[in-house]
Structures are given as structure tokens and as C-alpha cells.
Amino acid sequence: MKKFLIGGVPEHFNLPWYIALRDKKFQKEGINLRWKDYPGGTGQMVRALREKEIDMAVILTEGMVRDIINGNDSKIVQVFVKSPLLWGIHVAAASDYEEVGDLKGTKAAISRFGSGSHLMAFVNAENHDWDLKNDLKFKVIQDLDGALEGLPNGNGDYFMWEKFMTKPYVDNGTFRLVGESPTPWPSFVIAVRNDVLENESEAIKSILKAINGVTENFKNLEGIDEMIAKRYGQKIEDVREWLSLTEWSDRQLTSKELKNIQQKLVELDLIENKIQETSILHNF
Incomplete structure (x- = not known):
């Protein structure tokens, strides 16, 4: 076999x-x-x-x-x-960010460089007419568990991950969903x-x-x-x-x-x- x-x-x-x-x-x-x-x-x-x-x-x-x-x-x-794939754009529940526009120039928490969360941060930035060189910054957090621990502690400002997989963490008050970005x-x-x-x-x-x-x-x-x-x-x-x-x-x-x-x-x-x-x- x-x-x-x-x-x-x-x-x-x-x-x-x-x-x-x-x-x-x-x-x-x-x-x-x-x-x-x-x-x-x-x-x-x-x-x-x-x-x-x-x-x-x-x-x-x-x-x-x-x-x-x-x-x-x-x-x-x-x-x-x-x-x-429907990417949810998440922030820590207690953060001051209310909408996607507030995230311009802040740090995207990503699993790795070259990952989907990294690439889709560029797609999202382009969708909102941000400057791709100056308005995007990154913090590597490895995976979803890293974001759950990191975002509430200020390691990254927002995190993009599949919306339904992160929904339980929105429901329990760890994350707050501020926007969505589907893959084209x-x-x-x-x-x-x-x-x-x-x-x-x-x-x-x-x-x-x-x-x-x-x-x-x-x-x-x-x-x-x-x-x-x-x-x-x-x-x-x-x-x-x-x-x-x-x-x-x-x-x-x-x-x-x-x-x-x-x-x-x-x-x-x-x-x-x-x-x-x-x-x-x-x-x-």
C-alpha cells in the first residue's frame, strides 16, 4: 500500500x-x-x-x-x-478601533510572512485605497492561538482569519469583528x-x-x-x-x-x- x-x-x-x-x-x-x-x-x-x-x-x-x-x-x-474565503477583520474586544478605516497604519497580526493573513492584509489595504508601503505594518503571531493571546495584549492591532472559525471568539468577547474581506x-x-x-x-x-x-x-x-x-x-x-x-x-x-x-x-x-x-x- x-x-x-x-x-x-x-x-x-x-x-x-x-x-x-x-x-x-x-x-x-x-x-x-x-x-x-x-x-x-x-x-x-x-x-x-x-x-x-x-x-x-x-x-x-x-x-x-x-x-x-x-x-x-x-x-x-x-x-x-x-x-x-470570507476573511473576518478582528480587533481585541477592548480596543478603541471601531471600523476598518481606523486600522490604517496600524499593525496587522499575521501567522507568517507569505501566509494568507499576510497576503489578505494587502488585498484589504488596496480595497480601502491605503498606501501599501506606508500604511501596512506587521506583527508575526504564528497562528490563531497566537492572535487570541497577542491582540488583547497589544501584539498587533488587527487580525484577519476565516470569519466562521473566529466567530466563537467574537461571541465570547475576545475579539470584535469590524469588517470582512472575501478573496476574489x-x-x-x-x-x-x-x-x-x-x-x-x-x-x-x-x-x-x-x-x-x-x-x-x-x-x-x-x-x-x-x-x-x-x-x-x-x-x-x-x-x-x-x-x-x-x-x-x-x-x-x-x-x-x-x-x-x-x-x-x-x-x-x-x-x-x-x-x-x-x-x-x-x-x-
Whole structure:
């Protein structure tokens, strides 16, 4: 049985992988797949791919595209979640900031440089016509736990993270939500190291077939809303809203979507040059 290690954030988007593993969907394809949580998100996972710590990752689209352009020897094999990611813009509950405009020139708490929270701070700044060189400052806090501890103590002024994952901390009075910023592209993709693609192409196809079989019917699974609410500490009404907004996928990024992502990364000075589509996407 072929062994593979896949990384992803421990969030509700990735629950289909847990269900597929629980139901031995990969074993039925002759695959011994193991999951590794990366609470630090994109920046942590791109490093794990580069260091061959994992074979593949479920990762934020813009972060993976950027890191491939910057030399990560991996390719995107398909979109995993095609709906945009809804980033919440959070401040400490006791802070004086009341709206997004108040955050101009303050410090964004980010998990890592090159992470989704880092990249989306640029997108948000551009959306509000801030000066990208002078109005953006950063404080690295590693992950959500780092923000929960740091923001109330003044380590960073605002924190961008997926709105529904942070909702319990808004409800309990740790954070206050002052705005939202959706990604202008599909939120999550599946990326695989190039050496793994070259040597184990058929096995990767089998892994995709198994997970796509789960996501196809995921929303219709009996009691899935209750399972998510319990597992991630969410209110059932928030879970139902999130499910209504979230769409999984089994297709590849389109040329138009990739062009849009690269163009945006160039405009934000997050990459110097665009590269060929064939260097970023792998089509079976």
C-alpha cells in the first residue's frame, strides 16, 4: 500500500478529509494516506512542501500560487473549495478601533510572512485605497492561538482569519469583528510536490477521486451541521450559514482565475513576475 502524507489547517473546510479517512476511502484505493494538521496555515505548509515533510497540501490558493512562483517545486492539481474565503477583520474586544478605516497604519497580526493573513492584509489595504508601503505594518503571531493571546495584549492591532472559525471568539468577547474581506478567487486548492507527481501520478489521481467522492455529497450527509458545530465549537446557525456559502470542487483552476491571481500578486508587489500556467498547474 502506497504511503502519502497530506497537510492542512484543522478547520471545517477540511472535514471531508476526516470523513474519507474514517470511512477508509483511500485504503479502498490502495492508498495509506495520513493527515497532518498545520494550525499555522499557508506559510507553515509551503515550508513543509519545500522541505519534503509532506507530499501534498490543502492550502490557500493565493499563497500556493505565490510560493510556486517563488520557487516551491510543487504544482496545483485541483481546486478544493471553489467559493471565496470570507476573511473576518478582528480587533481585541477592548480596543478603541471601531471600523476598518481606523486600522490604517496600524499593525496587522499575521501567522507568517507569505501566509494568507499576510497576503489578505494587502488585498484589504488596496480595497480601502491605503498606501501599501506606508500604511501596512506587521506583527508575526504564528497562528490563531497566537492572535487570541497577542491582540488583547497589544501584539498587533488587527487580525484577519476565516470569519466562521473566529466567530466563537467574537461571541465570547475576545475579539470584535469590524469588517470582512472575501478573496476574489477560489479559496483552497490541492497542491502536490513535483517529484511525487512524477513518480506517483496514478496514486494522486486515486486520492483525488476518493476525496471528490466525499465532497460531492458532503452537504447532504445526515447530521453534518451538528457534527461541525460540535467538533469546531460553533453555533448551529453559524454552521448552517457557512454551509450555505461554501462550495467544494473537483476541477482545476481556470486560466482566467490564475491570470487574475497572478495579476493581483504583481499589483500588490507580492511577486515580481508572472510565470507560465504550466509551471503552476498540473493537468492529468
